[in-house]
Amino acid sequence: MKKKRKARKIKKMKKRKKKPMKKKKKMSIREHTIDILKRTGKALHYRDITKRIKKRGYRFHRKDPERSVYIIINRYPKLFKKTKPATYKLKK
Numbered sequence: 001m002k003k004k005r006k007a008r009k010i011k012k013m014k015k016r017k018k019k020p021m022k023k024k025k026k027m028s029i030r031e032h033t034i035d036i037l038k039r040t041g042k043a044l045h046y047r048d049i050t051k052r053i054k055k056r057g058y059r060f061h062r063k064d065p066e067r068s069v070y071i072i073i074n075r076y077p078k079l080f081k082k083t084k085p086a087t088y089k090l091k092k
């Protein structure tokens with residue numbers, strides 16, 4: 001009887017499927033921008049922000065990635081504060 005029980009356990013273990021690994025969510029442009037401004041702690045020009053996002057390996061879908069970053073920053077005035085022309089920092 002013990003041999004049969006062991007055989008059954010082995011069969012059950014073989015039948016179990018491994019759970020697929022969860023994919024990491026990709027960060028959006030807004031999330032990258034917030035993270036960059038938090039880490040630097042100072043105001044940055046939107047072109048500098050774009051360069052840093054590109055360095056992180058983010059792939060833009062538009063032809064002009066700087067414009068994408070600029071649009072996102074202006075879309076969320078509660079998050080970003082304009083300090084100089086085209087230069088922004090996080091609101092506290």
